[in-house]
Amino acid sequence: MLKLRGAVALFGLSVFTHGAMADAELDDRMIKLASNAGCFTCHSVESGKPGPNGLAPIGPAWQDVGARYHGQPKAKDALLRAVMDGTSLYASHWKNKISGIAMPPNAVAIKEADAKKLVAWILNLKK
Ligand code: HEC
Numbered sequence: 001m002l003k004l005r006g007a008v009a010l011f012g013l014s015v016f017t018h019g020a021m022a023d024a025e026l027d028d029r030m031i032k033l034a035s036n037a038g039c040f041t042c043h044s045v046e047s048g049k050p051g052p053n054g055l056a057p058i059g060p061a062w063q064d065v066g067a068r069y070h071g072q073p074k075a076k077d078a079l080l081r082a083v084m085d086g087t088s089l090y091a092s093h094w095k096n097k098i099s100g101i102a103m104p105p106n107a108v109a110i111k112e113a114d115a116k117k118l119v120a121w122i123l124n125l126k127k
Pocket of ligand 1 (some may be wrong): 034037038039040041042043058059060065078079082083087088091092093094095098100101102103104106109110118119122
């Protein structure tokens with residue numbers, strides 16, 4: 001019986017560490033992807049970071065993006081389009097919270113399939 005409990009505990013532990021490792025690995029991959037695509041010129045992952053010269057950040061922190069849209073059924077597609085095609089100068093979603101006005105299209109810098117993965121990851125970020 002004792003032996004069995006040990007095996008169960010060990011199994012539980014391995015599932016847990018495997019999950020944590022998979023998360024860290026995903027974070028790493030997504031950060032590399034974003035960094036290669038130049039996203040961090042305007043965005044930070046972490047909420048509350050200032051932008052250049054102490055101004056508001058140019059684009060919203062991705063933790064804030066996750067907090068705002070997580071669980072909204074249309075968010076994945078809408079954000080993917082925003083990333084690939086850019087956003088409207090006349091309908092800023094983050095007015096008064098950032099110093100940028102609109103996001104330029106990123107289709108030159110990132111493949112749509114990669115942007116899709118990045119958006120899914122951003123939507124799951126928590127503060
Ligand atoms: C030149 C600056 C710049 C770059 C580079 C940039 N962004 Fe943005 N991004 C912005 C700005 C500004 C906004 C806010 C747009 C708004 O208020 O509607 C934004 C908004 C977003 C949003 C939220 C859109 C919404 O509708 O709320 C996501 C997601 C996003 N960016 C992801 C990315 C990803 C992924 C990359 C890299 C492939 C990237 N951005 C590169 C400036 C940038």
